[in-house]
Amino acid sequence: MITTALTLFDTRLRKLSPITISNDQALRIYSCGPTVYRDAHVGNLRTFLLGDLIQRTLALDGVRCELIQNITDVGHMSEDLHEDKLLAESAVKKIDPFEIAREYEAHFHKDLALLAITSATHYPRASESIEIMQDLISRLIEQAHAYVGDDGSVYFDAQSFPSYGEISGNRLSELQPGHRYEYVDEGSKHFHADWALWKVAGDRTEMIWDSPWGPGFPGWHIECSAMLLTHLDGYVDLHLGGIDLRFPHHENERAQSNAATGREIVAHWVHGEHLLFEGRKMSKSAGNVVLVSDIIARGLDPLALRLCFIENRYRSQIDLTWDALIAADNTIKRWRMKLREWGPSKSTEAGSSIIDSLKAHLFNDLGTVDVAVELRRIERDGSIANEIKAEVFRTMDRVFALDLDRAEKLRSISAEQESLLQRRAAARASKDFALSDELRDQLLAQKIVVKDSAAGQSYEIIP
Numbered sequence: 001m002i003t004t005a006l007t008l009f010d011t012r013l014r015k016l017s018p019i020t021i022s023n024d025q026a027l028r029i030y031s032c033g034p035t036v037y038r039d040a041h042v043g044n045l046r047t048f049l050l051g052d053l054i055q056r057t058l059a060l061d062g063v064r065c066e067l068i069q070n071i072t073d074v075g076h077m078s079e080d081l082h083e084d085k086l087l088a089e090s091a092v093k094k095i096d097p098f099e100i101a102r103e104y105e106a107h108f109h110k111d112l113a114l115l116a117i118t119s120a121t122h123y124p125r126a127s128e129s130i131e132i133m134q135d136l137i138s139r140l141i142e143q144a145h146a147y148v149g150d151d152g153s154v155y156f157d158a159q160s161f162p163s164y165g166e167i168s169g170n171r172l173s174e175l176q177p178g179h180r181y182e183y184v185d186e187g188s189k190h191f192h193a194d195w196a197l198w199k200v201a202g203d204r205t206e207m208i209w210d211s212p213w214g215p216g217f218p219g220w221h222i223e224c225s226a227m228l229l230t231h232l233d234g235y236v237d238l239h240l241g242g243i244d245l246r247f248p249h250h251e252n253e254r255a256q257s258n259a260a261t262g263r264e265i266v267a268h269w270v271h272g273e274h275l276l277f278e279g280r281k282m283s284k285s286a287g288n289v290v291l292v293s294d295i296i297a298r299g300l301d302p303l304a305l306r307l308c309f310i311e312n313r314y315r316s317q318i319d320l321t322w323d324a325l326i327a328a329d330n331t332i333k334r335w336r337m338k339l340r341e342w343g344p345s346k347s348t349e350a351g352s353s354i355i356d357s358l359k360a361h362l363f364n365d366l367g368t369v370d371v372a373v374e375l376r377r378i379e380r381d382g383s384i385a386n387e388i389k390a391e392v393f394r395t396m397d398r399v400f401a402l403d404l405d406r407a408e409k410l411r412s413i414s415a416e417q418e419s420l421l422q423r424r425a426a427a428r429a430s431k432d433f434a435l436s437d438e439l440r441d442q443l444l445a446q447k448i449v450v451k452d453s454a455a456g457q458s459y460e461i462i463p
């Protein structure tokens, strides 16, 4: 076993824990992936960034990771209507559910690329993992951890797993029957906290498969257990996901995986905190769901989103705002320009010692926020030579991945456009918002996006 220099907050152990590599080769990471019935919003992407930051940090020490992330394209039921999310979307759009899945899966990969998120080793799809799920369910039935209910569906027997609740603190004895943490229409369960591993098809005709228990479809939780046991060779050094997945998803996953194998299958459970937007939870009904495409449409670099995430610790809630995104966009542009000004890097003892102290922040529970603060200080510090600044920024950009060596294209605007910009800034300064909005729209029609921040007006040319 190799102990890496990285410590992270382990949700189950409730303390900072050193991350260890059990097979002496690569750190085995499992990260719960997207349900591909819609685009990932910026909150989802914050959670998906966590695995990338961990991999990039460990790479500074030459540690290799293997990351598996599932694509949920069947079995994830909506909490309110208890419908499969893919089938519900398919009914609304009148498009085949698998077509919807492939479309949003492609968007997911595109979003990851726009945020420079390292690809996983493999992205297994739930719909293509039915056999391994059925094998695992059969094993759980043989071991008396699961049973076939009167309705023909297969359920996990929660009481057969006494340590249920260690991750979230939700012990079986304290869970209330009827509490809406699992599908409430499961009348054939023996105990209220049991959950479905395989559901009989009933009236459902799409996305169903034959099984030893009749035609049906898998539950959501069994997918992750089957995939991590299969694709990570039976053991996980680090399991990631958003904080909302602690319960019931991760409790159920842990119960299934541990019960089937008779051992603690995941060494560390680490959760990313949620993101709010302009002070509110993002939701379709509130109309405040923000996508990467919305950020690009405002003329901002999608990596500005990455910097906003990095400027917070993964386990603190973020309240993201458009102002913060604009400020991050400006910071990235400034850093790119500075790096060009500073010129080539040079390895020096002074530079190495700065880099070591920044690395220490990263390895201490992913202190990206501390590194960002330090980088701003180093940027302004007149006593540090330019080639050292260049060395420090380039090394940290291996983790920050803000593409700081990208040469900002110098694009010119016409004299008329310059004058429009000046009139717009003046209108805004004199609080003539009607005129300032009108001028902003005129500029937008000419592919010039005007941005406002506390620092004043800036603009971006849409290529």
Ligand code: AMP
Pocket: 032, 033, 034, 035, 036, 042, 043, 044, 045, 046, 047, 241, 242, 243, 244, 245, 272, 273, 274, 275, 276, 282
């Ligand atoms: P989903 O596609 O809904 O299954 O969610 C994918 C991932 O995004 C899960 O790990 C969730 O925990 C995470 N997630 C959902 N909402 C947020 C949010 N507002 N902020 C951060 N992560 C989130």
Ligand code: ZN
Pocket: 031, 032, 033, 224, 249, 253
């Ligand atoms: Zn999962």
